[in-house]
Amino acid sequence: MNEPKNPSEIAREALKRLAVRHMAPTPANFQACYNEIANLPNVAPFPDQQLRQLALELKARNEAQEKALGELDAAIGRRTWSGVQEAFLDFVAAGEKSNSRAGDPAVVLPVLPAELATKLARFVECILPALGDENERVTATAADFLQALRQPSVEIPVVQGKLALMTHQVLFAAEEQVEIKESLLNLLHLIIENIGELSLDDHWLKGQIDGLLVAVAPPLTLRHLDEMERRLRDVLVKQHEAKTRSIEVQEEMRQMLAAFIERLSTMNASSESFQGKIEESARQIEKVERIEELAPLLKDVIVATRSMAEESARSREQLRSLQDKVLSTEAELAHLHRELDSASALARHDPLTDALNRKGLDEALAREIASMRRKETPLSVCLLDIDNFKKLNDRLGHEAGDNALIHLANVARRCMRPTDTLARYGGEEFIILMPDTQLEQGIDAMVRLQRELTRAFFLSGKDKVLITFSAGVALLQQDESGADAIKRADQAMYLAKRAGKNRVMGA
The missing domain is CATH 3.30.70.270 (Reverse transcriptase/Diguanylate cyclase domain)
Known part of the structure; x- marks a missing residue:
C-alpha cells in the first residue's frame, strides 16, 4: 500500500502540474491541482473579498436598502450563499419600491450606458451555452437579466441586483457542469476498461483501448482528441477489412474443403470402378481358350489403366491447386493482421513526437x-x-x-x-x-x-x-x-x- 505523500511533495507536484498544463499560477489553480493530487474535493472557496468589494459599490437610497446591506455584510461574514442571495434580493426590491414612489423628483438614479449594456448582454449570451439548458433557474434568471439589459435605459442598481442573482446561479451551474464532466469521464473510463477486459485476446482492440484511455485522460485538448480520433479511425477501417476478409476466407476454406472431400469421393469411386473392371477382366482371362480372345481383354485393361492414371493425375493437380490456394489465403490473412497490429501500435505512441506515450x-x-x-x-x-x-x-x-x-x-x-x-x-x-x-x-x-x-x-x-x-x-x-x-x-x-x-x- 502506498504511503500518503506529505504536503511539501504534493505542493511541488502541484507546481509541476501547473507548468505542464500551462496554467497561470493563481491561488485557485494551485489549490485545484493540489486537491487533485491529494485526492481532496475541489470545492470553490467562498469569495469573501469579491463580495465585500461588490457590497461597497452598492449605495443605499433608503432605510430598507441600508438594512439589506447590513444583512448582506452579516451573510458574507457567515459565508452563507442563501443569506447573500436574500440580502441582494431585498436590496433590489427596496430600490424598486423607492423608484415606484410618485412625486419624488429629487431621486435621480444613474443609468447604465447603452454600449456597456449591449456588451454585458452579449457576454451573458456567450456563457449560457457552456452552462447547458437543463437548469431552468439559470435560464429564467438569464432571460430576465437579458430583458432588462435590452431596455432603452436601465438603472445601474437594477443591473447590480440582477447581476448578483445571475452570478449566484452561474456559480452553482458551473460547478454542476464540472461534476458532470468528471462523472462522464469516470464512466467512460469504466466502459473502456470493461471492453478491454472482455477482449483480452484481440490485440487490435487492445491497441484501441489503450489509445482511448490516453485520449480521455485529463487535461483534455481538442488537438489530442482529433489526432486520436484519426488514428483510431484508421485502426477501425483496417479491423473492418480484416473481419470482412476473415469471413470470406472462412467461406473459401469451406468451399475448398467441400471440393477436397468431393475429389476424394471421386477418386474412391474411380478406384472402385477400376478395381471392378480389373477383376472382371481377370475372370474373363481365366476363361480364354484361344490367344485371339486375349487381345481385346488386354486392350480393355490398358484403356481402364490409362483412364485411372489420367484421373489420378487430374485429382493430384486439383488437390495441389487447392493447397496453393489455402496457402495464399492464409498468407493474405496474416498480412492483414500484421497491418492491423501495426495500426494498433500507433495507439502506444505520442501523436506529436512519435515517441512512446x-x-x-x-x-x-x-x-x-x-x-x-x-x-x-x-x-x-x-x-x-x-x-x-x-x-x-x-x-x-x-x-x-x-x-x-x-x-x-x-x-x-x-x-x-x-x-x-x-x-x-x-x-x-x-x-x-x-x-x-x-x-x-x-x-x-x-x-x-x-x-x-x-x-x-x-x-x-x-x-x-x-x-x-x-x-x-x-x-x-x-x-x-x-x-x-x-x-x-x-x-x-x-x-x-x-x-x-x-x-x-x-x-
Whole structure:
C-alpha cells in the first residue's frame, strides 16, 4: 500500500502540474491541482473579498436598502450563499419600491450606458451555452437579466441586483457542469476498461483501448482528441477489412474443403470402378481358350489403366491447386493482421513526437526490467525536462513549442542506440531507458545529447533558438520498481534545475 505523500511533495507536484498544463499560477489553480493530487474535493472557496468589494459599490437610497446591506455584510461574514442571495434580493426590491414612489423628483438614479449594456448582454449570451439548458433557474434568471439589459435605459442598481442573482446561479451551474464532466469521464473510463477486459485476446482492440484511455485522460485538448480520433479511425477501417476478409476466407476454406472431400469421393469411386473392371477382366482371362480372345481383354485393361492414371493425375493437380490456394489465403490473412497490429501500435505512441506515450513506456519499462533481472545487467533511467519551456511558448507561440518538442525528440533519436527507448512522459518531459548502461555511462550519454543540441539549433521561422534541458539519471536497483526509479530520476532532475539548469545529475 502506498504511503500518503506529505504536503511539501504534493505542493511541488502541484507546481509541476501547473507548468505542464500551462496554467497561470493563481491561488485557485494551485489549490485545484493540489486537491487533485491529494485526492481532496475541489470545492470553490467562498469569495469573501469579491463580495465585500461588490457590497461597497452598492449605495443605499433608503432605510430598507441600508438594512439589506447590513444583512448582506452579516451573510458574507457567515459565508452563507442563501443569506447573500436574500440580502441582494431585498436590496433590489427596496430600490424598486423607492423608484415606484410618485412625486419624488429629487431621486435621480444613474443609468447604465447603452454600449456597456449591449456588451454585458452579449457576454451573458456567450456563457449560457457552456452552462447547458437543463437548469431552468439559470435560464429564467438569464432571460430576465437579458430583458432588462435590452431596455432603452436601465438603472445601474437594477443591473447590480440582477447581476448578483445571475452570478449566484452561474456559480452553482458551473460547478454542476464540472461534476458532470468528471462523472462522464469516470464512466467512460469504466466502459473502456470493461471492453478491454472482455477482449483480452484481440490485440487490435487492445491497441484501441489503450489509445482511448490516453485520449480521455485529463487535461483534455481538442488537438489530442482529433489526432486520436484519426488514428483510431484508421485502426477501425483496417479491423473492418480484416473481419470482412476473415469471413470470406472462412467461406473459401469451406468451399475448398467441400471440393477436397468431393475429389476424394471421386477418386474412391474411380478406384472402385477400376478395381471392378480389373477383376472382371481377370475372370474373363481365366476363361480364354484361344490367344485371339486375349487381345481385346488386354486392350480393355490398358484403356481402364490409362483412364485411372489420367484421373489420378487430374485429382493430384486439383488437390495441389487447392493447397496453393489455402496457402495464399492464409498468407493474405496474416498480412492483414500484421497491418492491423501495426495500426494498433500507433495507439502506444505520442501523436506529436512519435515517441512512446505513457502506456507504451509502461510496457517498455516492464520489458526492460524483466530483461535486466534475467540477464543481470544494469539499466539506467533518465528523465529530462526542457529548460524555460513556458517562456519559449509565451514568446514564440504554442506551435513553436510543439516544433521544439519534435526537434528535441529527433535529435535524441540520432544520439540514442538502437536498444535505447524514448518516451514522452509529460508536457516537456521525456524518459530515456538505457539498458546495459551503468550510472556514469548514462550521465555521459545525456551530456552528449546536450552538446548535440547546442550544435543542432532549433529554427523558429528565421530565428535560431537554443534548446537546453536539465536531466536526472537513476540506476535501477534489483528490488526497485520502474516508478520508483523514475521518481529518483525526477528528484535528481529537480536538483539539476536548482543548480542552474542545463545540467545532468545522478540519483
